[in-house]
Amino acid sequence: MTIDEVRLAEGVEDNIRTASRPSELRITDIRVAEIVGAPFTSALLKIYTNQGLVGFGEVRDGASATYALMLKSRLLGENPCDIDRLFRRIKQFGGHGRQGGGVSAIEIALWDLAGKAYGVPVYQMLGGKFRDKVRVYCDTDAEKPSGTETGKRLKERMDMGFTFLKMDLGLAQISHIPGAVVAPAGVLEGFRSHAGGRRVGQSLEQRRARNAVYDAQNVPHPFTGLHFTEKGLDLLDQYIHEVREVIGYEVPLAIDHVGHISLQDGIRLARRIEKYAPAWLEDVIPWQYTDQYRQLQEATSVPICTGEDIYLKEGFEPLLNSGISVIHPDLLTSGGILETKKIGDAAQDHGIAMAIHMAESPIAAMAAAHVAIATENFMALEFHSVEVDWWDDIVTGLPKPLVKDGFITVTDKPGLGIDDVVDEVISQHLQEGVKGIWLPTDHWDDEYSWDRTWS
Ligand SMILES: [Mg+2]
Numbered sequence: 001m002t003i004d005e006v007r008l009a010e011g012v013e014d015n016i017r018t019a020s021r022p023s024e025l026r027i028t029d030i031r032v033a034e035i036v037g038a039p040f041t042s043a044l045l046k047i048y049t050n051q052g053l054v055g056f057g058e059v060r061d062g063a064s065a066t067y068a069l070m071l072k073s074r075l076l077g078e079n080p081c082d083i084d085r086l087f088r089r090i091k092q093f094g095g096h097g098r099q100g101g102g103v104s105a106i107e108i109a110l111w112d113l114a115g116k117a118y119g120v121p122v123y124q125m126l127g128g129k130f131r132d133k134v135r136v137y138c139d140t141d142a143e144k145p146s147g148t149e150t151g152k153r154l155k156e157r158m159d160m161g162f163t164f165l166k167m168d169l170g171l172a173q174i175s176h177i178p179g180a181v182v183a184p185a186g187v188l189e190g191f192r193s194h195a196g197g198r199r200v201g202q203s204l205e206q207r208r209a210r211n212a213v214y215d216a217q218n219v220p221h222p223f224t225g226l227h228f229t230e231k232g233l234d235l236l237d238q239y240i241h242e243v244r245e246v247i248g249y250e251v252p253l254a255i256d257h258v259g260h261i262s263l264q265d266g267i268r269l270a271r272r273i274e275k276y277a278p279a280w281l282e283d284v285i286p287w288q289y290t291d292q293y294r295q296l297q298e299a300t301s302v303p304i305c306t307g308e309d310i311y312l313k314e315g316f317e318p319l320l321n322s323g324i325s326v327i328h329p330d331l332l333t334s335g336g337i338l339e340t341k342k343i344g345d346a347a348q349d350h351g352i353a354m355a356i357h358m359a360e361s362p363i364a365a366m367a368a369a370h371v372a373i374a375t376e377n378f379m380a381l382e383f384h385s386v387e388v389d390w391w392d393d394i395v396t397g398l399p400k401p402l403v404k405d406g407f408i409t410v411t412d413k414p415g416l417g418i419d420d421v422v423d424e425v426i427s428q429h430l431q432e433g434v435k436g437i438w439l440p441t442d443h444w445d446d447e448y449s450w451d452r453t454w455s
Helices: 003-015 083-093 097-118 147-159 187-192 204-217 230-247 263-276 290-298 313-320 337-349 362-373 423-429
Strands: 027-036 041-049 054-059 133-140 165-168 253-256 304-306 353-356 378-383 407-409
Touching (some): 097 337, 133 147, 147 165, 147 230, 230 253, 290 304, 290 313, 337 362, 353 362, 362 407
Parallel strands (some): 133 165, 353 378
Antiparallel strands (some): 041 054
């Protein structure tokens, strides 16, 4: 070989990524870090490989890390780049609401690994960009029963650069006011209580009390018997009126947390607030009642929205024919990155916009941002952590702050674009009773069932 040939060979070698051999990449371990306060509870997830690459995922807010860890034995030894094949293997172990959290966390970490293995950002693997940055909408819990006070909080968000807002409007704002809500005895109390954390109590009575909270809150909306009175509707009308008096009409304002009311009360509220031009009215009734969603949307000019608890594209499909205006998947329930891209594209075929629900760490935010960049009918991505001053410090490698002037900029870095998770930061925010981060999960290695779905 001549010297030139050697140099040529060396030059070629320089251009080959030798850090990873994607075809030989194998999953060797899955571990979690269960944190609280960013803004709620969630579990950060790592998938480890035989080539040193680590993929990041996250189990949905409020969901158990078990939903992901129980899948470990079905994934060890596999090539994480076979995302769709592995997703189809494990998707039978997800469900709506928090049950979708495990499958979705794994799917996201697989995309991160595939991106890192091939040196490509996730949005590019989805087909490329429709936009350079992601519009973020700022959700704002209304703690004070005053539209003016909530308006001031929303105005602070606008001053931070947010161009899209959301607030709560419903039972929570008025149920303490005599004559505002008709309620069968005890029902409102059931909605005021919370199930608490994992160590809420160890006695049998304490456990029964927690389970009773679940039972009370899982009564489907049409069966609660709760109704707004005209006085209640007047109060809600006045509340959003006061908000608009403060924030004006420059920015879209979405409405959430109406409460577990009936279709008919949803229609009454929607008609009352049409004049305030809401961006959408969210989750008025359970998403499974697609016929009722059709009636709701046909009865009002307020765009009707739902979707944060729906698992998989097939969960959305009946709803897409109901005529609603906005779907609102959460990537950590919907099945992850590719499934949400498919959901968005299917919605687009029906003339429906896609907003994205998100209430976790920068890992979940980046997974959603990559889908948002790559999906044409995307409208806005939720952000729930304005007051969490350590939120940006959970990871390295992203722009700081990640949400700047109301937008997330997605870089060209491989995978989700996250360099690493900062152990010192997350160690300070562990869920109650959690003994450490990234602890061994060997006890899940031999989890087994005969997973054949058809006999
Ligand atoms: Mg919501």
